[in-house]
Amino acid sequence: MKKESIYVVFSTQKDRAGKTTLTAPTTPRLYYERDYNVAIIDYDFRN
Numbered sequence: 001m002k003k004e005s006i007y008v009v010f011s012t013q014k015d016r017a018g019k020t021t022l023t024a025p026t027t028p029r030l031y032y033e034r035d036y037n038v039a040i041i042d043y044d045f046r047n
């Protein structure tokens with residue numbers, strides 16, 4: 001069943017804050033438990 005797109009953002013310019021650590025377990029839960037198709041964009045801000 002196609003679901004409406006949602007955007008989940010963990011965002012801060014602070015390094016080592018837990019963005020990736022939080023993203024890693026959230027993604028499979030959205031896919032396997034909530035039936036969303038998932039795309040991950042995980043990056044760090046650089047000048």
Ligand SMILES: Nc1ncnc2c1ncn2[C@@H]1O[C@H](COP(=O)(O)OP(=O)(O)O)[C@@H](O)[C@H]1O
Binds near residue numbers: 021022
């Ligand atoms: N498997 C792990 N065991 C212990 N500490 C970890 C582990 N993975 C990440 N960390 C620590 O958790 C903090 C957050 O890391 P991370 O999620 O990579 O931050 P960010 O993505 O915001 O830069 C860091 O201090 C990192 O060293």
Ligand SMILES: [Mg+2]
Binds near residue numbers: 042043
């Ligand atoms: Mg990260």
